[in-house]
Amino acid sequence: MFTMRCGASSPSSGAWMPTTRALAFGGLLADDGMDIEMVDAALHGDRFAPEGLDAARRAAWQSRDLATAPAHIQADVPEWCIPSLEELFGERWVSEGKALATRPAVDLRVNSLKATPEKTLAALEKAGAAPAPFLAQALRIPPIEALGRHPNVQGEQAFLDGWFEVQDLGSQLAALFAGVKPGEQVLDYCAGAGGKTLALAAAMGNSGQIHAYDAERARLSPMHERLQRAGVRNTQVYGGLDELGPLAGKMDLVLTDAPCTGSGTWRRRPDAKWRLNEQQLERRVQDQQDVLDSARRFVKPGGRLAYVTCSLFAEENTRQVARFLGENPDFKEIAPQTLWGTVVQDDSAGKPVFPSHGSVFSPLSTGTDGFYVSILQRQN
Template identity: 45%
Template sequence: MTPSARLSAAIEVLADIEARRRPAPDALKDWGLAHRFAGSKDRAAIASLVYDALRRRASAAYIMGEGSPRAVLLGSLVLARGLDAAAIAALCTGERFAPEPLSAEEARRLADPDLSDAPAAIAGDFPDWLAEDLSAAFGDRLVEEMQALAARAPIDIRTNTLKTERARLQPLLAHLNPEPTHHAPTGLRFSAGEDGRGPTLQVTPEFLKGLFEIQDEGSQVVAALVGVAPGMQVVDLCAGGGGKTLELAALMDNSGQVFATDADVRRLAPIHDRLTRAGVRNVQVRTPKGRGDEPLADLTGKIDLVLVDAPCTGIGTWRRNPDTKWRVRPGALDERMKEQDLVLDRAAKLVKKGGRIGYITCSVLPRENDARVAAFLERHPGFVSVDPGELLALAPDTLSERDDLISPAGLGLQLSPLRTGTDGFYCAVLERSR
């Protein structure tokens, strides 16, 4: 496919997403099935165009004066890819499979993409109903923070220290140009190319041998901040596919015991193969047998650390999942908050005196973060919040003196693309004092 044909395809996919209000991956998959002539590189390039357009949907529509799929795509070529009006006009010729030529109005707007007077939700590319929540999180740096959250994300991996070391892994992947992560001590980072694509790491021999896991640097950092240590009895209460379970096992050097479970048994399905590939021996998977079953009942009051990687809106991952930001609704936020309260209450029953709960979200909203911790402390007077300064002391040297990472209410730490170059993650630790 020509670059022009790829633009036409991306406009078609964006129209399908808008008309049917469906996730971008589903629309892209269906387009590929209906256009089997398109090769893997074509499909990847089209996906990259679609995701760039979704990242900058609001600001692209603003500079173009309308929000049609074509307008959003054309505007994103300026805002996300830095193309000028002449370059875009050269792609839009109306010839075989190419988009129709630019109108005089389109050409004028593309030549002067001015966002200087745009409202915060437009300039920062986020739903305007979240403005108050996001302002509470970021204050006068709101637009700058949200623009960083609308940029492309790199690909990060975590070295599996049960099998190798970063210094040994990096040369094995040298042909893919990895760089050490800035904060996480065992991470490597791969930058996306001009087309937004990164390397296909899952097919490398090193991945298949379990030498690394794909995991954002922020996720790596917050999992280490909860204070896990070898020999502990640990529960991963929202284990899902096992990403943080695997990191816990490595931090514990395969000693002690990790009990991994999830209320959604379908999310647990991949964990078994991943544990085997990673060489993990200290994890016991507890799968619920049905609705209302508590697979951890025998562990009540016995656990040193419960990791709650809580269900959330996922706003901190908008760089990677830009379509979700336009599909999230106030009702979904309310539902996530209820789930967060329930899972924290469940965690409280498992912790022994002196034990801790590590509460993590991939969100930047105070209502999902500090507010949930504060509500928990009101319900459970036997717990206290661990000073975020103690968490910073456990952080890598690059973060250990970063007081600006302390969350608005002072109950945890908040990472973000602008502050730390990672996805948006929140972390707080709660200790049972009696």
């Protein structure tokens, strides 16, 4: 999303004024790679089209210099987000913000319970799929250009047969960082629609047991169909927290994909950043504390608690882990650099950011959506 230097003023950014009309034209001219003549031609004859750019605004666009804009305008993020991003990324926060405004690829996770990467790749050749970086079981369809559209891969027979799932590479990496092993007892405490549940089941080879739960019961609705399509047989879905009582102190792994602001997914939902506010962030931080404090009781001695968000805000990530470790001395963090080396054999395509706690995947560092993951082990 772009703003246009229109000679107007605003309290936060001087001559950079994010009017709706300017944002619309800026999106077409910058994000969609069109020039002014192409925009004029596309709007010509449309009685619902906005008024075209006059000579002054055409000149303003052609002479624009984003480098002179305030940092949050360059980064394309709300100004109040600066401290949250800067705490996590330091001086590179502007570059991280810019990367969050780029177009994402479509990533696929090959379901090893039903197919191989080679078999799935052949089935999706016309969709433009290719091997993704980092993980052998991942495929990628490149970002679209201009006004193009991604193919509807969920209409492919290979998808209907359960050969693959649409899942961002960052989410796939986060699930594998948990280090799940065949035969383990696993609680997916914030399972939602089951994306990471399916990834864990495949990594476990359908052995052991996955207990899937979500406080918002309605979010679990799609999971049953997804489990059946993927051929998953080691997962039990729970409808109420009281049903989890017998699992206390018995889990090898508890995965908490905690509720968050979703700031790491702004590439896919660019409008969300402008609807988010500080009060919503505060509520999510409290939600995350509640989830962590509740989930810890299910981890057995020697077991692992995986804390995951799709946020790039320090309040939801490093600060949460620091607070939890300070209040729970029986948990210790597993070195994130060690986990990365275990999960990924070739990191020539990028590496996570390793802040004070955990690992951060981002569009800039790993070419993925933004994810945070920290693995905490309960001491014997």
